[in-house]
Amino acid sequence: MNPETGKTALITGASSGIGQELAKLFAQDGYNLVLVGRSDDKLDRLGEVFKSNYGTQQITVIHKDLAQEDAAQDVYDQIKAKGIIVNVLVNDAGVGLYGLFATDTDWEREKSMIHLNVLSLTQMTKLFLYDMLARNEGKILNLASLLSITPTPLMAVYAGTKAYVYNFTQSLVNELKDTNVTITALLPNATDTDFFNKADAENTKVTDELQDPVMVAKAGYDALMAGKPKIVPGGFKNKSYEVMAYVAPQETLAALMRDKMSQKPDPEEKEASISLAWGIGFGIAVIAGIALTIGYKNTSDFQRARYRYKAKSIGDSLSDTLSSVLNTAVSSVVEAYQTTKEKAQKLADKEQEVQEEVVA
Template sequence: MNTGTGKTALITGASSGIGQELAKLFAQDGYNLVLVARSDDKLDRLAEVFKSNYGTQEITVIGKDLATEDAAQDVYNQVKAKDITVDVLVNDAGVGLYGLFATDTDWEREKAMIHLNVLTVTQMTKLFLYDMLARNEGKILNLASLLSITPTPLMAVYAGTKAYVYNFTQSLINELKDTNVTITALLPNATDTDFFNKAGAENTKVTDEVQDPVMVAKAGYDALMAGKSKVVPGGFKNKSYEVLSYVAPQETLAAVMRDKMSQKPEPEEKEPTISLAWGIGFGIAVIAGIALTIGYKNTSDFQKAKYRYKVKSAGNSLSDTLSSVLDTVVETVVDAYQNTKAKAEQIVAKTEDVEEEIAA
């Protein structure tokens, strides 16, 4: 049982998924909590668990549908009325919607999603950031997504809202650079929560590779506490996706994401040849991305510029694009080899020395 830090974290979307796991981490570290979600009952039960398991001293529950007009202002007013100082703001609440934008999706649901994912996040940030700057102390975590940096057919509006969150966050980081207030963007890949069910995307291919929300929350929490600008949980694979999103042509990324967001084939059906081709192509691209993450930082500025130019000059067709990217990556890694070889040899030598000491 902890003694408390005297600080308070406000978490939206705290009743489930990543938000609940983040709330748990704050509780474990002795923070008082303000938990915000639509379901009062779920939040009340969660509050009892935190008080029992972690000795959380003060927990305020605010049941609020954040997709409604001026919901953020109402939450802020309730917090101020209780004389609570919010030291950490976590904008986790968000929803998605699956389908073809022109024909499948409902405008009212999209409008509510834009309100929640964009307007509420922006207003919550504005209200609490003002107070943080007055104290010159505070932290904010905004839930973006890997989809915030890549076009995503079949979830076009959702990806657009997350692109806003990511760009908004990175812009504020620059505005806050001379203060003691930090803001962090969390960019997870598909995560094992109820998100896909609520979005109507429960049978999409991407759900076969969902990640543990406990891992995602811990990565976000650690990055927030360290004052980092962003974090992509999930290791090399997701890092390679991030790198590719910055350098690969948008047409290629859109086609890859269209396949990942498509429905799983029926067991008796054979997947179309084009899906297999995209799968192979994307696998190659991931390998290329991993190679790039190793070699790119050790490459000269000239080679980096040369690399970016070649990628932008790639053709629109998949075969030409992948060929150009792979050729360029290979060339980049080869050019970087001389710079990385010595470092690699040093690491191997140190490892061998440690092994010899253990054996002795």
């Protein structure tokens, strides 16, 4: 028998996206479930699916909008009244909002978002953590975001709420280090859920990089069960974003995120920008190629070797750096540069061979 069988996991935001995938994982491992969400029939249908597919013994559905005042307290009171012991708390429920803070976004929606993402999450954590510590047993998973560690123009309030979640969670990691209760922060990149549609951000550039919610949930679940303080799903690429967030200037990060959060260009504008990049790129490539040829011809063998090495290093560095910023357009520019450089080197090598034959 699975040692987790018979334990109970409470999941907010379980009706869709990452929360639903997490609920599936708990059901597969034999957990009883408490599913919390706004009053609709999605959670009821989901509960029936879990009973049918995984044989889940006990599923409790609580219809509650956690963006409302004292909603977390009401959820806790209902759980206590039913005599349910929550072994795992998953604070997944959250919303976003897109637009310029000063002129585009609505305060009532922002206030509701702050209440859901921050106040309810904090109160849910406080209420259930107290009972976990009394038993000296339990786990908590808080949904943060990669945006929690970087400034994010056009989603400033949302990123601010997630920065709170991440900082709050890591502070509790330290407070709980001498207990058998663990808390974990899940920091996913943009994920393929209904989040961006609800946030009015469905046409932003970042939606071209969406990750699989199944993968994100599995990474979060495994980290939670292992008692890790945080997890960034998605492999090396997202890990590199995390490292960059810690070392790069905030102004640079803000500019990068502003671009990612901007609207996708019209196809004609995109084509024009790529054409412009091609034109600039060929100009740079031709000049670089000519300079390389002239410099190569007028140096000693030793200097030529150094020149080859430095040219390769610069080319590789240029390719790595620019391709991550300008993607397709810059990749084209770099390829043009590399092609011109190779042709110039071949030309110089051929001329050297001719000179050596003449001397001989």
